[in-house]
Amino acid sequence: MQVKANYTSSGESLALLLNQLQKVKQTGHDQYIAICPSHNDKNPSLAIRQTNEGKILIKCFAGCSAYEIVSTAGLSLNDLFPKESSHSQPIRNPFPATAVLRCIQTEALIVAVAALNIAKGISLTQQDLDRLVLAASRIGACYD
Numbered sequence: 001m002q003v004k005a006n007y008t009s010s011g012e013s014l015a016l017l018l019n020q021l022q023k024v025k026q027t028g029h030d031q032y033i034a035i036c037p038s039h040n041d042k043n044p045s046l047a048i049r050q051t052n053e054g055k056i057l058i059k060c061f062a063g064c065s066a067y068e069i070v071s072t073a074g075l076s077l078n079d080l081f082p083k084e085s086s087h088s089q090p091i092r093n094p095f096p097a098t099a100v101l102r103c104i105q106t107e108a109l110i111v112a113v114a115a116l117n118i119a120k121g122i123s124l125t126q127q128d129l130d131r132l133v134l135a136a137s138r139i140g141a142c143y144d
Contacts, residue, residue, distance in 0.1 A: 013079045014050050017058075020073035021046070037072040038064035054082030100142050107135040 018024050021034035023044055036046040038060065045061045046069065058066055058080070070077055114124060114132045124132065 013075075013082070014048075014056055016079060017048065017056060017070070017073060017075060020075070021048075036060045036062060036064055036069060038068040056080040104139055104142050107138045110135040111139075 014030070018032060018034070021037060024032055024034040025044065026032050030050040032048040033044040034046045034048065035041045035044055039062055041062065046064075047057075047059045047061070049057045051057065056079075058069055060069060066080070067077060070079060110131060114128060114135075117124060117128075
């Protein structure tokens with residue numbers, strides 16, 4: 001059984017990160033932009049967001065990795081994740097894993113047939129393209 005931890009949402013790690021950055025500007029609730037500390041940045045290219053679960057998401061649009069960013073800021077990757085509390089509760093999955101795998105199998109078959117047709121030089125109809133987009137969307141939704 002998977003276990004989901006309860007997290008404290010003190011925002012201490014977010015404050016630590018923001019204090020190490022320059023030209024920090026709040027763009028929304030728990031969302032910020034700043035100068036990336038990992039490269040010679042003149043305009044803010046670093047997006048920072050804290051999720052409801054307390055995770056800190058960072059994205060440098062110049063391509064710096066999360067590791068480079070937090071290391072330069074004097075932090076570690078662990079600082080981007082909330083500390084687990086001592087209380088845990090089971091995760092309730094909305095769909096059984098077999099149902100999700102069955103969905104992926106069906107949609108992957110659609111993608112495979114389309115790929116075979118393209119490889120053989122057979123053009124896809126608009127209906128085929130629409131179904132291919134739906135298959136890709138469903139496969140992506142299985143991850144969530």
